[in-house]
Amino acid sequence: MANYNMIENLSKRLNVDDTFTLKKCQEFLRILQTKNTLKLSEQVQIIICLDIATNITGQVFDKETALQLCSLKKSAYENNRHNILKVLNLDKPISISELCVKFSCTHLKDEANKLYSCYKNKDNKIKDDEHPQYAAAAVYTICKLHNMKPPKSEFTSISRLKPTQWTALATEFEKFAQTMGFQNIKNKSKKKQADDENLEEVPEANSKKTKNELKKQEIEDYEVWKERILKRAKELIANGHE
Incomplete structure (x- = not known):
């Protein structure tokens, strides 16, 4: 079993003092010890088990301090964390829906799912659907x-x-999205603005045409009026002479 004094010391440095969380951490460490499949130092195992336990119990966990105490880069830490989750049978794959909730973009969930499905259908290399890289790239x-x-x-x-x-x-997904017709919202706005401007030009042209027709109609009406007046005047003159 992991050194309890070490657990207590590390939990204090990480500001984890919830009793239930500490019990969970100890439970996870016992499972790791029985399976004994990971080549990690006891300190790293304790820190990662505290991380997992706080995530389950909803307690705050200081990841930056954890990285310093582990002397690991973030990517290495996350890989080790995932391996421990697998040993503990807690490695539930993250979904697009969960990612959208996490990053406050639930309104984009359907579009992200559509992009992921298109990419999956096109790329035969995707064999591990549970690997989070593709869901992450789509969102x-x-x-x-x-x-x-x-x-x-x-x-x-x-x-x-x-x-x-x-x-x-990410670059590959962005290029693929463009080939599949997923447009940047700015480009959509510019296209809509151009379409609106074109629509505005048509009524304006029609308006000019209508004005010209009315003007022409006014001129024609005047000529008719003039001819009618002259004709009437001639008739009056002719009748006067009689």
Whole structure:
């Protein structure tokens, strides 16, 4: 069993003092010890188990301090965390719906699902549907197309990819989205504005045409009037002479 003094010390440094959370952490550490499949230091295991326990109990967890105490880069930490989740049978794949809730963009869920489905149908390389990289890339891409500013570091962490791998995947998704007709909201607005301007030009042209016709009609009416007056005058003169 993990050193209880070490658990207590690390939990204090991470400001985790909830009794139920600490019990959960100890429970997870016992499972890890029985399976003994991970080559991680005891300190790293305790910190990650505290992270997982706080996530379950809804307690606050200081990730930055945890990274410093583990002496790990964020990507390495997340990979180890995922491996521990797998050992504990807690590795539920994150869905597009959950990502949209997490990043406050639930109104983009259908569009992100559509992009993911299109990509999946086109790319035969996707064999592991449960890997979060594709769901993350779909939501990230749609957010960017709608001029939101999705946090790249958080999406990279969720994707469980190295930063360079994530950048490559995000770029690939963005290009793919364009080929499938997913437009940037700015471009949509510009197109709509151009269409509106074209529609405005048509009535204006019709208006000019109508004015010209009315003007022409007015001229024709005047000529008719003039001819009628002259004819009437001639008739009066002729009758006067009689």
